[in-house]
Each structure stands twice: as C-alpha cells, then as structure tokens.
Amino acid sequence: MKLISLFVLVFFVVGMIACGGPKPPVEGTPEATLVTIPEWYSAPPQDPNYLFAANTANSRDMQLAVDKAKQQARTDLASQLEVKVKGLTTSFTEEVGMGEDSEILSQFTEVSKAVVSTTMNGTRVNKQEIIIDQGIYRAYVLMELPLGAANVAMMQQIKNQQNLYTRFRATQAFDELEQEVEKYEQFKKDQGMIR
Numbered sequence: 001m002k003l004i005s006l007f008v009l010v011f012f013v014v015g016m017i018a019c020g021g022p023k024p025p026v027e028g029t030p031e032a033t034l035v036t037i038p039e040w041y042s043a044p045p046q047d048p049n050y051l052f053a054a055n056t057a058n059s060r061d062m063q064l065a066v067d068k069a070k071q072q073a074r075t076d077l078a079s080q081l082e083v084k085v086k087g088l089t090t091s092f093t094e095e096v097g098m099g100e101d102s103e104i105l106s107q108f109t110e111v112s113k114a115v116v117s118t119t120m121n122g123t124r125v126n127k128q129e130i131i132i133d134q135g136i137y138r139a140y141v142l143m144e145l146p147l148g149a150a151n152v153a154m155m156q157q158i159k160n161q162q163n164l165y166t167r168f169r170a171t172q173a174f175d176e177l178e179q180e181v182e183k184y185e186q187f188k189k190d191q192g193m194i195r
Helices: 001-019 030-036 064-081 147-190
Strands: 051-060 082-098 104-113 123-135 136-146
Touching: 001 104, 051 064, 064 136, 136 147
Parallel strands: none
Antiparallel strands: 051 136, 082 104, 123 136
C-alpha cells in the first residue's frame, strides 16, 4: 500500500512539474509585445556605407502606423546627419537660517531642445514588420540612407552655399565700389573740379 501511495505521489509531483512550465504571454500584455519585437529593431545593422534608423508606431489604421514609423525613422536619420541642440542648465543653492538650524535648499533644472532640418535623398525602407494586437496595428520599420547619396547631397549643399556667398560678396563689393565712386564725385564737386 505504501508503494502504491509513493507511486501516486511521484506521479502527481511529476505531473505538476510538467504542467507548471512557463506559460506563453497573454496577448496585449507588455511581455507579449516584447516577444514580437524584430531583432533588427533592437539592434539595427551597422554598415560603413549606410546609416540606419529603426522606429515603431501604432494606429488603428495600418498605413498610418507604417507612415508614422517611417517618418520618425527619417527624423532619426536626419538627426544622425545634422542636429542643432540648444540647452539650458540652471542651478540654484540657498542656505536659510543660521548655525545648526540652517537648511540648504537647492534646485537643478536642465532643459534641451533638438531641431533637425536637412534634406535627405535616397532614404528607403530596408525592413518592415506589422503586427496586430487587439485591433491596433504596430509597424516596425528599418530605414536606410546610403552614405554615398548623403555625401553627394551635402557636397551640393556646400556648393550652393558657396555660390550664394560668392554672389553676396560680389554684390557687397559692387555696393562698396559705388559708394567710393560717389564719395570721389562729391569730393571733386567740393574741390570745384567739376560743376
């Protein structure tokens, strides 16, 4: 009888262990979302000839989710090329009271703002995945920008700025020349050299 009881107990324990394994995540929970994240989203590829940016967005409309993710990824690419950052840091410390009854009050504030403004040619989707969870579409997008195209665009921008600056300087020099001629003409009138 003891042998049968021991056998039943072992069978029961083995059954509990087998049934008590890890359960799959419940749909809609953060754990389920983490399981569906593409590997390339967490670790975008590295390539000396390309810039990559991965982003995600969600919407009830599938195309809107994709468009939002692509736009954010393009913004990330642009910030890799050029970003203007403004920052403000303030620190304030004050001691109130005297001696042992004094208190030191301090405040630290840090604010920053990043602005991206650049023209990019050649961005394209490298990878894209769409999942649906409880009626909401989530799009994962990996955008790429060939550095060759970015370099060509940057060189063109530099040339355009140089041309613009050269035209400005030429105009400025011409204006200075006209002013000098007018001064000389006025000098000649003042001297009675011309009437």
